[in-house]
Amino acid sequence: MLHIKIGLRCAVCMMTVLPMLDGCNMTAGIDTLLSAPRLTAQQEEIYQKLQSAAGVGISLKYPKSGEHLSAFTFTDLDDDGDDEAIVFYEIAGTAAEENPLRVCLLDQYEGAWTAVKDYTTLGAEIESVSVRKLGAHDRNNLLLCYSTVDGAAHAVQVLHYADGSLQNSLSEKYTVMDVRDLDGDGTNELLLVSAASASEAACIRVYHLDASGSYYQSELALPDAFTDISRLLYGTYPSDLPSEEENGVAVYLDGMTGATTMQTEVIRYFDRKLKLLYADSPENYPATNRTAGCMSMDIDGDGEIEIPIQTVFYGYTDAEESEQMPMTSWYVCRGGSLMRKKASYYSGKNGYVFLLPQRWEKKVTVISEDDMIVFYTLDAEKTAEEGELSVGEPLLRLSVTGDAADAELKESEGYLLLRQKGDLRYYGKIETADTPLSLTRSDLLLGMRYF
Numbered sequence: 001m002l003h004i005k006i007g008l009r010c011a012v013c014m015m016t017v018l019p020m021l022d023g024c025n026m027t028a029g030i031d032t033l034l035s036a037p038r039l040t041a042q043q044e045e046i047y048q049k050l051q052s053a054a055g056v057g058i059s060l061k062y063p064k065s066g067e068h069l070s071a072f073t074f075t076d077l078d079d080d081g082d083d084e085a086i087v088f089y090e091i092a093g094t095a096a097e098e099n100p101l102r103v104c105l106l107d108q109y110e111g112a113w114t115a116v117k118d119y120t121t122l123g124a125e126i127e128s129v130s131v132r133k134l135g136a137h138d139r140n141n142l143l144l145c146y147s148t149v150d151g152a153a154h155a156v157q158v159l160h161y162a163d164g165s166l167q168n169s170l171s172e173k174y175t176v177m178d179v180r181d182l183d184g185d186g187t188n189e190l191l192l193v194s195a196a197s198a199s200e201a202a203c204i205r206v207y208h209l210d211a212s213g214s215y216y217q218s219e220l221a222l223p224d225a226f227t228d229i230s231r232l233l234y235g236t237y238p239s240d241l242p243s244e245e246e247n248g249v250a251v252y253l254d255g256m257t258g259a260t261t262m263q264t265e266v267i268r269y270f271d272r273k274l275k276l277l278y279a280d281s282p283e284n285y286p287a288t289n290r291t292a293g294c295m296s297m298d299i300d301g302d303g304e305i306e307i308p309i310q311t312v313f314y315g316y317t318d319a320e321e322s323e324q325m326p327m328t329s330w331y332v333c334r335g336g337s338l339m340r341k342k343a344s345y346y347s348g349k350n351g352y353v354f355l356l357p358q359r360w361e362k363k364v365t366v367i368s369e370d371d372m373i374v375f376y377t378l379d380a381e382k383t384a385e386e387g388e389l390s391v392g393e394p395l396l397r398l399s400v401t402g403d404a405a406d407a408e409l410k411e412s413e414g415y416l417l418l419r420q421k422g423d424l425r426y427y428g429k430i431e432t433a434d435t436p437l438s439l440t441r442s443d444l445l446l447g448m449r450y451f
Contacts, residue, residue, distance in 0.1 A: 043072050046085050046113050050104055053115040057092035061101060066128030066145075075131045077140050077161035082108050084116075084161060086142065088126050099124070103144065105166055117165050122146045122155040132179050134158070135187050135209030135216075142166070143190075145177060158190070170207065170215065173200075176229045182206060182249060182269040189269065193253065195228045202226040204253070206269055220267060220274040226255035230262055231295050235305030237268070238334050250277060250333065252296050252305045257289065264288040264296050264307045266333045278333045286331070286338060293348050299330050299355065299449055306330035306341060313345075315365040315378050315389045325366050328353070345373060350400040352419075352426065353449040363437060365391060373398040377437055394431040396439055401425055416441070418448055426450075 039047060051058065060071035073086040085106040092100070101124055105116045123146025130143045142159040156177055158170040174192040182189045189206050196202035202222035207215045231254040251267040266278040280287045290310050299306045312319075313327040328346035331338040343356045345366055354373075356364065365378040367389075375398075376391035383390045399415065401407050402423040411417065415427040428448070430439050439447075 043070075046072060046087060046106055049106060049113050049115050050087055050089065053104065054089070054091060054102070054118060058089045059092070061088040061090055061126055063088070063126045063129050066130055068129040073129050073131075075140070075142075077131070077142060079140065084108075085113065086129070088121075101126070101146075105161070119166065122157055122171065123153075124149045125151070127154060130179070132188060134179070134190055134207070136211040137209045137213055139213075141169075141209075143179070156190075156192070169209075169213070172205070176232050178232065180234065180249075182251070183271070184249070191251070193222075193229050193232060195226050195255070196222075196224050202255070204251075204267060204274060206274055208272055216272045218269070218272060218274045220276060222253070222255065222265065223257070223263075223279070225257040225263075226253075227258075228256040230254040230256055230292070233296055233298075233305050235298065236303040238304070238332070250305070252307070254296050256292060258292075260292050261289055262292045262294070263290070266307075277336060278338060284337075288331075288338075291348075294328065294346065295451075297451065299342060299344070299353060304332055306332055307338065308346065309338075310346075313365045314362055315380070315383045315391070318387055319389065325368065327366075345375075345398075347373070347400075350424070350426075351421075351451050352400075353451070354398060355447045355449065357439070357443055357447065359437060364395060365389065367391065371399070371401075393435070395437055396444065397427075397429045397431060399427045401427070416444070418445070419450060421450075 062071050063069055071088050074083040075086070076082065077084050087104045087106065089102055089104065090100040091102060099120050101121045102118055103121055104118045106113050107116050108114070121144070125147045127145040127147045131140055132143060133139070134141050139160050144157045144159065145154060147154045153173065154175065154177070155171065155173045157168055159166045159168055161167070172192055173194060175195040176193040178191045179188050180191060181187060182191065189208050192205045194200060194203055201224060203219055204222060205217060205219045207217055209215055233252040234249045235252060237250050251269065253265045253267065254262055255265065256262050263280050265276065268275045268277050278284065280289055286309050288307055288309060290308060294308045294310065296305050296307045298304065307330065308328045309331055311327050311329060313325040316324040326346070328344050329340050330342040330344065332341050343361065345354045345356070347353070362380065363378055364375055367374050367376060374394050375396040377393050377395065379390040379392055397415070399410060401410070407425045410427050413429070415429045417425060418428050419426040426448070428444050430441070430444060432438050
């Protein structure tokens with residue numbers, strides 16, 4: 001564990017860290033071309049003060065996401081009972097090497113707003129603004145997240161209001177960022193994940209702010225192949241682990257490892273340290289490397305994240321690769337290993353998963369017929385003898401259609417409407433009843449998952 005001191009630097013000196021976002025295009029965003037919302041009386045007063053301090057050639061800038069979507073953020077940063085104002089704007093006519101995006105801090109003195117100080121920023125666009133407490137320190141932290149115009153690079157500043165100005169305690173680049181209680185101790189940590197680039201290795205970092213204002217930092221290397229982060233998820237930690245670690249969560253990272261492939265790492269944060277629970281390696285089986293877009297998720301709603309791993313359906317082992325039907329199994333991480341929990345048919349195109357009942361294991365397979373997915377009983381013995389797929393009775397048909405006439409026909413044929421999303425209708429039809437492998441309507445409804 002690394003215990004580092006981050007000196008409190010006046011944010012007016014932030015210009016020295018402006019190059020953090022390499023290749024920033026400091027041109028105005030498209031939101032400056034749109035009509036600005038009508039200002040309230042309070043905002044208009046502040047805007048006039050801003051014009052007096054910065055000049056008339058300014059335009060307001062708005063965060064793209066998060067809890068504060070206005071160019072004006074009102075919050076009590078110093079806990080004095082009165083709100084301060086944070087305003088984002090751009091200055092027209094700046095030099096090519098100068099960042100036009102600025103932030104101004106205003107405070108109230110004797111009932112009037114006064115511009116305290118104007119600061120440069122770390123990017124061309126404002127991604128989000130939030131005010132959060134971090135770690136054991138009770139101060140209010142202003143988290144400002146920036147990006148380049150194309151959104152390719154991101155940086156965060158952690159600021160607080162002290163001694164009459166905004167103090168910068170942390171400035172870092174990231175690909176994915178979050179603030180969360182990672183270890184169950186009741187306080188929030190700052191989580192930053194960075195994908196690999198030409199100049200930097202992929203890594204995950206966690207910052208915990210102690211009561212004295214210093215950051216405890218823990219860092220863990222990620223695979224060099226992680227060129228982007230597709231998804232970051234949290235799942236409940238398995239209860240069979242040591243009791244002192246039961247209250248935490250596991251962090252699941254789906255990382256891009258190529259143009260069309262991805263894999264997953266499972267990580268734990270406990271006792272101010274990051275610990276790798278699972279990653280693809282020659283010693284670990286199975287590998288999580290799979291087709292991009294097949295994301296980890298809580299597939300059964302139990303709070304624990306499952307990792308999808310792709311194989312082929314029963315009966316297709318000896319078939320030509322072009323003829324094989326994929327089966328997606330869902331694994332959970334336990335004790336440093338992956339354990340298979342569910343098998344499914346996964347339709348990335350139509351956005352659904354059908355979880356196979358346990359009694360279907362090695363007894364049922366699937367065939368694609370006329371834009372429909374049909375589950376059949378599998379004659380495993382005959383398939384093995386003849387070297388080609390041999391099936392028995394149909395058990396279930398699944399179909400997704402956006403054609404009104406086709407939908408009407410399916411309903412007349414006894415298909416059950418499972419879901420409607422826009423023009424798309426999801427249908428299912430149970431074909432065989434009163435056999436050990438037959439489905440009930442509840443089986444069908446509970447087996448369908450949508451994403």
